[in-house]
Amino acid sequence: MVYEMGENLKEETSLKLKTLFEKLFDENKAELVIGFSTYKNISKPQVFKSKEELKSFVFDGFSSQNLSTFLRKFKGKKIGILVKGCDSRSIIALLEEGQVKRDDLTVVGINCPGMLDKRRLKSEFGSNFMVFEGAEEIQIEANAKSTQKERFEYLYEHCKSCKYPDPVFYDYIVEGYKKSKTEDTLGSRIESIEKTDKEERWKYFEAEYSKCIRCYACREACPMCYCEECFVDSQNPRWLSKNFTNTEKQIWSFVRIYHQAGRCTECGSCFASCPEEIDLMYMIGKMNRNIKENYGFETGLKPGAKPAFTTYNPNDPDGFET
């Protein structure tokens, strides 16, 4: 029965990870551990400061947040961190940009099964649901009814398209449940958007970004958004006013997406944290694909590889002149 299977798998991996992190505390390899704890049946990120606090540690299908975002907040401390595929790539990118020190980190990897879309489940089953997870199937209990669904169906779009669910960089690895299949849903959606008319594309873009309330949750959730002073907060020069016009929202989106181009690992933390559910992934997905196509660079796969914008090639395409 899926019920037990799901429950067991989740508990098993959580327990394995917990014992590993407890060992890190015992061996003084970590002063704090960044992981997830339970909150209303689903997990939320938490920083554990002692072995006792680890009691509430959990890893499940809702642990979608990229934990490497928190690394810079604890500079100079010894950190144990839990990583999925995307998190590990972000850490490589941060190391490459000199934002964290390798010696401070103990990286514990887990095979990511793909993260479940919380908002979709909420809209279908109401806000009070319980999910029991298996590698292939999930069982959702809500309103005194239990439904069995295919896991892949309920993953985030960027998780469905994810090519690197297994950590590429780690000190320890825990065998979790592996992702069953990959379908480039994001890529095919980008392609279909690309095929549409220019006016239609602009209309879509305008409609999406006019929803923005400029709360900057996407910036806060993003591991690669770490400027000491963001251009939107700068008072001198003051790039953006406090007005609420469409162009200002669009400038924000353009510049943020552009800054992440070729550095983003498509972890989807920005999308997951956006209160207005703006389609953030299609633009950044397109940028990443362009960088890969034009300059052959994908972030966070090889330590030591130079990010696309910090280097150049005299033979770069020049099809841009007037």
Add this chain to the structure above:
Amino acid sequence: MNNKDFNPKILALLCNWCSYAGADLAGISRLQYPANIRIIRLPCSGRVNPLYILKGLEEGADAVWISGCHPGDCHYGSGNYYARRRLSLFKEMLEFVGFEGERVKLSWISASEGPRFQQAAKEVTESVKSVGENKKFRKKSMEEVLEDGV
């Protein structure tokens, strides 16, 4: 508005060492070029922050034209190589969301190429005239905001 009557505003971000000197040479040589171009001098084309382009368009420019030294001739060695990568991706992004890519121009003009500057200025102005006014990405005036909201 008829295309013939339309006088676009074009923001030109020129590099100090080549294109700005090229514009200067065009001036000294009394070469006529369209008066639609407003020049801002920058140290290098690599100094162009894409935010400048967006801000220019928002504040009422119909196009932004960036010009620097020829690849390989940068005064600082490699600034224009970086600019080329950045700006071509930036343009691809604008085109992807449906904005007119014709409104962002890039060219390489050296300090000795006065006639080429004249030629390029004419070409840029003509092509912007054919695209028309920048309506998509422009700050609304107070009247417009009062009329149809932000």
